[in-house]
Every structure is written in C-alpha cells, then in structure tokens.
Amino acid sequence: MESDSGHEQLFQWHEEFSVAVDEMDDHHKKLFNMSEKVIRAVDLADEKVAERALDFLIEYSQSHFLDEEDLMLRHGYPELHQHKRIHKRLTESIIKLQKELEANSYKAGIDLGLFLKEWILNHVLTEDQKYAHFLGHSNSAK
Numbered sequence: 672m673e674s675d676s677g678h679e680q681l682f683q684w685h686e687e688f689s690v691a692v693d694e695m696d697d698h699h700k701k702l703f704n705m706s707e708k709v710i711r712a713v714d715l716a717d718e719k720v721a722e723r724a725l726d727f728l729i730e731y732s733q734s735h736f737l738d739e740e741d742l743m744l745r746h747g748y749p750e751l752h753q754h755k756r757i758h759k760r761l762t763e764s765i766i767k768l769q770k771e772l773e774a775n776s777y778k779a780g781i782d783l784g785l786f787l788k789e790w791i792l793n794h795v796l797t798e799d800q801k802y803a804h805f806l807g808h809s810n811s812a813k
C-alpha cells in the first residue's frame with residue numbers, strides 16, 4: 672500500500688493486531704502512525720520534525736505502556752511482571768536509538784523502518800496478543 676507521498680506504508684493496521692480492547696487498539700494505531708511519521712521525517716532529512724516526532728512517539732509509548740500495565744493489573748494478568756520488564760527494555764532501546772540519531776543529526780545510518788517494526792509492530796503482534804488471549808478467555812474482560 673502506498674501513502675500520499677508515494678512511499679510504501681510500513682505500518683498498516685490489520686485486524687490481526689487487534690487486542691480486542693478498543694482503547695488499546697486505538698493506542699496501537701496511534702503508535703503505528705507516529706512511527707511512520709518518524710521514518711518519513713528521517714527519510715526527508717528533516718531533523719526538527721524527526722526530533723519532535725520521535726519525542727512524541729517516546730512520550731506516547733510510555734503512557735501507553737503504563738495504561739496497558741494498569742489494564743493487566745486490573746484483570747489479574749499472570750504475566751504482568753514479565754510484560755513490564757519487556758516494556759522497560761523497549762523504552763531503553765528507543766531512548767538509545769534517540770541518542771544515536773541525535774549524535775548523527777538524524778541522518779539514518781540505522782534501518783529505522785526495521786528497528787521500529789521490531790520495536791512496536793512485533794510487540795503488538797506477539798507480547799500484547801498474549802494478554803489479549805488471556806482477557807478473551809477470562810470472564811472479567813471488558
């Protein structure tokens with residue numbers, strides 16, 4: 672699928688990403704859009720826009736992780752502790768990326784598309800699906 676600018680859209684939403692919790696699906700869609708924006712800005716070598724887009728992405732992801740952990744806590748998700756550790760690692764890795772980009776004036780010497788796909792898309796598709804599965808099978812899900 673091509674976006675308006677003719678670039679290939681890396682972060683397309685598919686039903687398979689759904690965790691069957693509307694609020695979390697909305698967060699994930701937003702995170703995908705934000706990731707796309709970071710990649711576009713770095714592609715265009717627009718340092719200011721890239722910097723802001725990455726700031727937004729990091730900030731939004733942190734609040735999403737907290738909301739998600741809160742949801743898991745409320746529903747007694749047994750793998751909460753492990754999921755929290757993974758969120759912490761994700762935060763550390765994107766802050767490391769941010770520092771690398773800053774050091775290189777936002778010129779991508781890194782495959783940013785690949786990094787962000789691993790970073791958010793795979794997380795939603797694997798780890799987040801685990802709690803979706805749990806909530807779907809527990810009576811307390813709402």
Ligand SMILES: [Fe+2]
Binds near residue numbers: 695735739
């Ligand atoms: Fe998530």
Ligand SMILES: [Fe+2]
Binds near residue numbers: 754758794798
């Ligand atoms: Fe998560």
